Amino acid sequence: DAGVIQSPRHEVTEMGQEVTLRCKPISGHNSLFWYRQTMMRGLELLIYFNNNVPIDDSGMPEDRFSAKMPNASFSTLKIQPSEPRDSAVYFCASSLFVPGSNQPQHFGDGTRLSIL
Amino acid sequence: QKEVEQDPGPLSVPEGAIVSLNCTYSNSAFQYFMWYRQYSRKGPELLMYTYSSGNKEDGRFTAQVDKSSKYISLFIRDSQPSDSATYLCAMSAPGTYKYIFGTGTRLKVLA
Numbered sequence: 001d002a003g004v005i006q007s008p009r010h011e012v013t014e015m016g017q018e019v020t021l022r023c024k025p026i027s028g029h030n031s032l033f034w035y036r037q038t039m040m041r042g043l044e045l046l047i048y049f050n051n052n053v054p055i056d057d058s059g060m061p062e063d064r065f066s067a068k069m070p071n072a073s074f075s076t077l078k079i080q081p082s083e084p085r086d087s088a089v090y091f092c093a094s095s096l097f098v099p100g101s102n103q104p105q106h107f108g109d110g111t112r113l114s115i116l
Numbered sequence: 117q118k119e120v121e122q123d124p125g126p127l128s129v130p131e132g133a134i135v136s137l138n139c140t141y142s143n144s145a146f147q148y149f150m151w152y153r154q155y156s157r158k159g160p161e162l163l164m165y166t167y168s169s170g171n172k173e174d175g176r177f178t179a180q181v182d183k184s185s186k187y188i189s190l191f192i193r194d195s196q197p198s199d200s201a202t203y204l205c206a207m208s209a210p211g212t213y214k215y216i217f218g219t220g221t222r223l224k225v226l227a
Contacts, residue, residue, distance in 0.1 A: 004159075031213060043160075043204070043217045050213070091159055095213075102148045102208050105215060107159035 002026070004108035006092050012114045018080040021111045024073055025094030033093040033105060034067055034077050043091070049075065050097055082115045089113070119143050122205055122218030131227050135192040139205035139218045142186065146207040146216075149181050151190045154202045154220065163203075164190065195225045 005024040013019055025032050034046040048056040052069045060067070064083070069075040079086055089112050093105040122139045129135055137151075147168055152160035164179040166172045172179045178191040188207070192199055205218040 033213075042219045045214065048213055055213070097213070100210075102210065102212070104150055104162050104165045106162060107152075109157075109159040112157070 004092055004094050006108035006111055010112045014116050016081045019082045021077040021090050023075045023092030029094035029096050031095045031097045032075050035091040037089045084115045087115050119216050120218045124219055126222040126224055128224045133195050135195050137190040137203050137221050139188050145209040147210050148208045149188050150206040152204040197225050197227045199225050
């Protein structure tokens with residue numbers, strides 16, 4: 001079975017440019033998460049979608065960050081304009097939400113973002 | 117104080133050793149406990165998923181939860197160089213989607 005698929009795997013761009021990260025969750029999963037991982041702060045939850053609806057975006061650091069989930073099989077995380085401090089590894093994860101049970105999250109291999 | 121504490125390591129062991137990785141936590145509401153393995157330049161991979169207290173075994177891996185002490189462990193038997201990775205613990209409370217992650221322990225198994 002295909003896992004969570006993220007693209008691109010690596011992105012290097014200059015400060016001020018728009019960056020778009022993409023994610024395809026596991027088929028049948030109805031919950032999707034975007035995380036950012038850095039050495040200093042570890043894994044941070046940026047935003048959580050359930051059934052394509054953003055439920056919690058309290059982790060989005062600034063208005064420069066936005067995320068969408070137009071359908072059950074695709075999500076994007078956009079940074080505009082990008083800044084050097086946005087450099088990190090961005091992970092997408094998905095899970096199956098079942099009322100009364102916390103199902104585990106499954107992660108993609110991430111996008112390594114470098115803003116020069 | 118962080119909700120979840122995990123020693124960052126690195127922890128170096130010889131091949132074949134039994135490895136013990138641990139996390140402590142402060143929130144007594146946590147009921148779901150996960151261990152993830154993360155290789156360099158890869159995403160976290162789910163290793164173990166347990167609910168409430170007790171032990172769970174899967175091959176060379178055993179997850180142990182002691183809720184009275186707010187302490188979880190992952191044991192790796194007959195460790196192999198391929199086990200060299202960062203191990204992250206994660207936990208969550210019932211009815212919430214949020215995982216609280218440890219910072220990860222870097223493990224090196226020496227051939």
